[in-house]
Amino acid sequence: DIQLTQSPSFLSASVGDRVTITCRASQGISSYLAWYQQKPGKAPKLLIYTASTLQSGVPSRFSGSGSGTEFTLTISSLQPEDFATYYCQQLNSYPLTFGQGTKVEIK
Amino acid sequence: QVQLQESGPGLVKASETLSLTCTVSGGSISTYYWSWIRQPPGKGLEWIGYIYYSGGTNYNPSLKSRVTISVDTSKNQFSLKLSSVTAADTAVYYCARENYDSSGSIDYWGQGTLVTVSS
Numbered sequence: 631d632i633q634l635t636q637s638p639s640f641l642s643a644s645v646g647d648r649v650t651i652t653c654r655a656s657q658g659i660s661s662y663l664a665w666y667q668q669k670p671g672k673a674p675k676l677l678i679y680t681a682s683t684l685q686s687g688v689p690s691r692f693s694g695s696g697s698g699t700e701f702t703l704t705i706s707s708l709q710p711e712d713f714a715t716y717y718c719q720q721l722n723s724y725p726l727t728f729g730q731g732t733k734v735e736i737k
Numbered sequence: 738q739v740q741l742q743e744s745g746p747g748l749v750k751a752s753e754t755l756s757l758t759c760t761v762s763g764g765s766i767s768t769y770y771w772s773w774i775r776q777p778p779g780k781g782l783e784w785i786g787y788i789y790y791s792g793g794t795n796y797n798p799s800l801k802s803r804v805t806i807s808v809d810t811s812k813n814q815f816s817l818k819l820s821s822v823t824a825a826d827t828a829v830y831y832c833a834r835e836n837y838d839s840s841g842s843i844d845y846w847g848q849g850t851l852v853t854v855s856s
Contacts, residue, residue: 631798664842673831673846674782679839717782721841725797726784 632656632720636729642737649705651732653718658698662722665694665703668731669714678703679721708734739764741832741847749826751856755819759832759847766790766813770835772843773806773817775828778851783828787835788815822854 633656643649653663661681666674676685678694681701691706705712713736718729745757759771773785786796788806796804805818819826830852834845 662840664840666843673833673849674843675846676839676842676844679842683839685839685842685844719782719842724795725799726841728782728784730781 631725632659632723632727634718634720634727634729636716636718636732638732639730640733640735642735643708644737645708645710647708647737649708649712649734651703651716651718651734653696653701653703653729655699655701655720655722659720659722661697662720663694663696663701664719664721665692666717666719667712667714668717674717677716710736739834739845741834741845743830743832743847743850745850745852747851748853748855749822751823751854752821755817755822755826755830755852755854757817757830757832757850757852759815759817761813761815761834766808766810766815770795770837770841771806771808771815772833772835774831774833774843774846775826776831776849777825777828785817785819785830824854824856826852827854828852 635654663681665678668674682694715731715733740762749755767790770787772787803820808815829849831849832847833843836844
């Protein structure tokens with residue numbers, strides 16, 4: 631199975647901050663990576679797929695980059711509704727696997 | 738707008754079989770892959786497996802010996818059975834759609850249903 635390691639696991643930030651989350655894969659996965667946002671008690675929501683393609687309806691302050699084994703999710707200006715947990719997921723091979731999550735909390 | 742809704746018992750006894758059904762509305766189940774994903778309380782996400790409308794399946798090897806996913810295209814439903822459950826199977830179970838047009842990312846999710854395994 632492909633292991634995904636996110637860093638940091640937790641971050642504290644203020645509204646308006648630029649936030650970057652990293653996801654590292656245990657082996658190369660080309661650009662087959664997705665990012666999700668999950669709020670408490672809710673299902674995850676797809677933000678980005680194929681590493682950098684923004685899902686329809688997702689605000690442009692979210693962006694993704696990377697290929698191979700290292701990927702980043704960037705929120706250019708953190709908004710109050712962005713405080714949540716973020717997961718990466720590899721789409722390169724089955725079984726699909728997720729990172730352990732990064733919780734973004736209000737500073 | 739595609740919607741998914743899980744249904745089934747919220748409490749299952751240890752060693753018994755967990756059974757859940759997902760009803761898909763707003764779109765046909767005869768395209769895309771239809772998946773089950775679970776999340777233990779306070780923990781991360783685990784992909785369980787998917788089914789295609791034709792009946793083809795792919796399961797997580799960690800659960801393969803205990804998992805069966807089936808589909809009923811006439812009802813636009815698919816189902817999960819997980820046998821010999823233990824407390825470690827307590828989780829929120831989500832049904833979801835894997836969209837191969839977006840490289841298999843999961844673009845629609847059910848709201849999730851908590852299944853607790855009791856001893």
